[in-house]
Structures are given as C-alpha cells and as structure tokens.
Amino acid sequence: MGSAEGANTSAAAAVTSSHDSSTTEQRQQQSDATASSSSSELDTMGIRTRAELDAQLRECERILQDFFDGDCDDLDKIDKAELADQKKIRLCALIDSKRFPTVEELERTLATKQNELKACSGDYKKRRELAREVRGIKEAIAMEHSEAKRLEIPNEIRNSSDLLYDAMSDQGEATTTTTPNISMEYVRSVTNGFRADTVIGTGGFGTVYKGLDTRHAKQFVVKKFHSNVLTGLGAAQVLQQLEREVEVLSQFRHDNIVRVFGYSNEANTDVCILYEYGSGGSLSDVLKTVQGRKCLDWRKRLDVAVSILSALTYLHKRDCSHRDLKPDNICFTEEFERVILVDFGLAR
Numbered sequence: 001m002g003s004a005e006g007a008n009t010s011a012a013a014a015v016t017s018s019h020d021s022s023t024t025e026q027r028q029q030q031s032d033a034t035a036s037s038s039s040s041e042l043d044t045m046g047i048r049t050r051a052e053l054d055a056q057l058r059e060c061e062r063i064l065q066d067f068f069d070g071d072c073d074d075l076d077k078i079d080k081a082e083l084a085d086q087k088k089i090r091l092c093a094l095i096d097s098k099r100f101p102t103v104e105e106l107e108r109t110l111a112t113k114q115n116e117l118k119a120c121s122g123d124y125k126k127r128r129e130l131a132r133e134v135r136g137i138k139e140a141i142a143m144e145h146s147e148a149k150r151l152e153i154p155n156e157i158r159n160s161s162d163l164l165y166d167a168m169s170d171q172g173e174a175t176t177t178t179t180p181n182i183s184m185e186y187v188r189s190v191t192n193g194f195r196a197d198t199v200i201g202t203g204g205f206g207t208v209y210k211g212l213d214t215r216h217a218k219q220f221v222v223k224k225f226h227s228n229v230l231t232g233l234g235a236a237q238v239l240q241q242l243e244r245e246v247e248v249l250s251q252f253r254h255d256n257i258v259r260v261f262g263y264s265n266e267a268n269t270d271v272c273i274l275y276e277y278g279s280g281g282s283l284s285d286v287l288k289t290v291q292g293r294k295c296l297d298w299r300k301r302l303d304v305a306v307s308i309l310s311a312l313t314y315l316h317k318r319d320c321s322h323r324d325l326k327p328d329n330i331c332f333t334e335e336f337e338r339v340i341l342v343d344f345g346l347a348r
Contacts, residue, residue, distance in 0.1 A: 049101070049106075049140045049143055049144055050144075051140075051143040051144045051146070052140065052143055053091060055143070055216070056087070056091060057088060057091050057092070059084075060084040060085070060087050060088035060091070061088065062162070063080055063081060063084040064081055064084050064085060064088070067080070067081035067084075101140075103141060103144045103145070106137055106140055106141050106144070107141060109137055110134065110137045110138065110141065113130055113133050113134050113137060114134055116130055117130040117131060117134060124335075127335060128335050128337060131334055131335040131337075135334065138217075139217035139218075140217070142212075142214050142217040143214075143216075143217045145214065146214040146215045146217070153215065154185070156183045156185055156186065157183065157185055157186045157189055158215070159183075160180075160182045160183045160185075160186035160262075161186060161213055161215050161216060163180040163181075163182065163262065164180060164182060164186075164213065164216075164218070164220075164261050164262050164274065165213070165216040165218060166180075167179075167180050167261040167262060168216075168218055168220070168259075168261055179246050179247075179249075179250045179260055179261075179262060179263045180261070180262045180263070181262070181263060181264070181265075182262035182263065182264045182272075182274060183264065184264050184266040184270050184272070186264075187211070187222055187224075187264050187272050187274070190211040190212055190213050190222070191209040191210070191211050191222055194207075194209060194224060198210050198211070200221065204229075205225055205226065205229050205238070205345075206223050206224050206225040206226050206229065207223075207224050207226070208221055208222070208223050208224075209221070209222040209223075209224060210222075210277065211274065219277045219279070220261055220274050220275060220276060220277050221274070221275040221276070221277045221278070222272050222273075222274055222275075223272060223273045223274075223275065224270070224271070224272045225238070225242065225271045225272070227269060227270075230268060230269060230271055231268075231269065235268075239268060239271070241345055241346075242271065242273065242345065243263075244345075244347070245260075245273070245344045245345045245347065246260055246263050246273060248320060248344050248347045249344055251318070252314070252315070252318070252320075254310070254311055254314045255307075255310075255338060255340075256307045256308065256310055256311035256314075256338070256339055256340055256341055257311050257314065257315070257340065257341050258275055258276050258278070258331070258340045258341060258342040258344075259275065259276040260273060260274065260275055260276075261274045261275065261276070262274035275342070276340065277333075278331030278332055278333055278340050278342065279332075279333060279334045280331065280332030280333055280334055280335065280336050280337075281331065281332060282327060282328050282329070282330060282331050282332075283304060283327040283328075283330040283331070283332075284326075284327035284328045284330075286332065286336075287327060296336075300336060303339065304330065304339050307338075307339035308325075308330060308339065308341060311340075311341045312325075312341075315347075320347055320348070321347065321348055322341065322344065322346075322347050323346040323347060323348060324343055324345070324346045324347075325341075328343075329341065329342050329343040330342070
C-alpha cells in the first residue's frame with residue numbers, strides 16, 4: 001500500500017509540475033505575442049524610443065487642449081480631438097508593453113550600421129537601405145538626448161519648434177499660402193548662433209546654414225540674408241523678392257520641389273527662410289568628381305531629367321515659371337534618393 005501511495009503521489013506531482021510548466025510556457029508565449037504586437041504597432045506609428053512615444057503623447061495632449069480652449073463647434077477640431085484622444089489612450093496602453101533600447105544600445109547599433117555602410121560599395125539599393133537606418137538611429141539618439149532638456153527650452157523657442165515640426169510633418173496637399181512665422185531666437189538656437197561649422201555655403205545674397213532641431217530630431221536648411229543686402233540700395237526690392245519666394249513655395253507640394261517650412265523676419269535686419277535639406281549636394285557638384293565621389297551614371301542622369309521635367313510641368317500647370325533653372329539649383333536628398341528643384345527667388 002505504501003508503495004502504491006508513493007507512486008500515486010509521484011504521478012500527481014509530475015502532472016502538477018507538467019501543468020505548471022505548461023502554464024508558464026503559455027504565459028510566456030502570450031507575453032511574447034503581446035510584446036511583438038506592441039512593437040509592430042509602435043513601428044507602424046514610427047516610434048522607436050520612449051522619447052518619441054512621449055513626444056507623440058504631448059502632441060495628442062496639445063491637440064486636445066487646443067480643442068477645449070477654442071471653438072468646440074468646429075467640426076474639424078472635433079474630428080482631430082477625437083482621433084487624438086483615441087491615439088493617446090492607445091499610446092498609454094503601450095507604454096509598459098515594450099522595452100525601448102537605451103542610448104548606449106542605440107549608439108552601438110549605429111556604429112555597426114555605419115561600418116556596414118562603409119563596407120557596402122556598388123550596391124546602391126543596399127546603401128540606400130543602410131543610409132535610411134543610420135539616419136533613423138541618429139534621429140532616435142538625438143530625440144533621447146533632447147528629451148532631458150525639453151523643460152528647459154524657453155516658450156518662444158518651443159512654440160517655433162512645434163510650428164516647424166507641424167510644417168515638416170504635413171505631407172498632404174498644400175491648403176494654405178501661410179508659412180509659419182518662426183522666431184529668430186529659435187533660428188539662432190538650431191544653428192548654434194549661426195556658427196561657422198554649420199555653414200553649408202555662401203552666395204551674393206546670403207549664407208546657407210544647416211539647422212538641427214534636436215527636440216524633434218529634424219534637419220533643414222536656414223538661408224540667412226546678408227545685412228548689407230537688407231539695408232542697402234534696393235533693400236525693399238530684395239525683401240519683396242524673398243517674400244514672393246516664400247509665398248510661391250507655400251502654394252506647392254511636389255516631391256521634386258523644395259519645401260519651405262518657415263520664415264523669420266526681425267525688424268527687416270535679420271531675415272531667414274527655412275527650407276527642406278538637400279544633403280546630397282547640387283547637380284553642379286555631382287556632375288564632377290567631388291571628394292572621391294564618381295559622377296552620375298546614365299540611369300541617375302535620366303532620373304534627374306525626368307524629375308525636373310515633372311517639377312516644371314507641375315509649376316507650369318499653375319502658371320508659375322522658375323526662371324533660374326541651372327545645375328546649382330537642382331539638389332539631391334541623402335544618397336541621391338530624391339531630386340529637388342530649389343531657389344525660387346526669381347519665380348513668377
């Protein structure tokens with residue numbers, strides 16, 4: 001009897017142990033599935049870090065606050081507020097369901113991808129994919145670093161940052177000719193006070209700087225006009241010309257036409273326009289061998305021709321002529337991904 005009872009006890013223990021193990025495995029599988037689903041949803045939203053998630057939460061809260069502070073009968077605001085409320089609820093639910101990488105982990109991944117990019121030659125498709133990954137990781141790191149300083153940013157700069165971010169994020173058709181009025185303090189902050197190491201180039205009318213908004217991890221171009229151009233003979237005509245350029249570009253939305261994101265005018269003495277960044281240089285640069293880079297092959301040259309023809313067709317259908325078409329005014333985004341027509345100062 002004792003032997004039988006012992007066997008039964010052992011069997012029961014084995015069954016219990018097996019059941020516990022099975023339950024643990026099921027819970028782990030459910031947890032993994034939830035984490036995978038959360039990661040997929042966050043990836044779809046373009047969220048890679050906790051800082052980016054927090055930024056989107058703040059954006060939802062801003063939309064909701066604008067709704068409650070404004071006219072609650074505005075149907076567009078009601079729709080936007082409803083979507084923002086739903087998104088906020090979902091983001092809050094996702095906060096603890098995903099482990100975000102640390103800055104150190106992001107920096108290690110960045111180093112690995114940069115080495116892969118350096119080692120990759122000839123395969124333009126692979127280089128383009130790696131370049132996109134490197135750019136995304138850099139933006140994520142910048143977002144993480146800037147989050148700690150977010151509350152220290154003056155309201156004037158933060159408001160301009162949000163205006164510019166909204167303008168850069170708007171991918172739809174142009175629905176207004178109004179370009180955001182950006183504070184000069186913000187422009188100084190994103191160019192490190194117009195420091196020499198942010199200069200991209202200098203011309204007869206002004207100097208072009210690279211701007212970096214670390215709060216939103218966005219890059220763009222800042223064109224600052226020379227003070228003697230703004231105060232000397234013909235200054236009124238120059239101001240009229242650049243305001244015309246901003247007005248013209250605000251009406252257009254085309255993949256091959258540079259976008260204007262903001263305009264800053266401080267008493268007509270400091271005037272800047274903020275544009276999309278063509279980090280790949282101009283056609284004038286790449287038609288020659290520059291810094292070891294080979295000139296464009298015939299396929300890319302054909303792509304340039306088709307892209308510019310598409311941009312000109314778009315302009316002419318809207319009764320606009322660029323009037324200054326030349327290699328210097330045809331630029332590329334990173335890794336020649338996109339061709340953009342720039343400098344609309346003479347456009348009519």
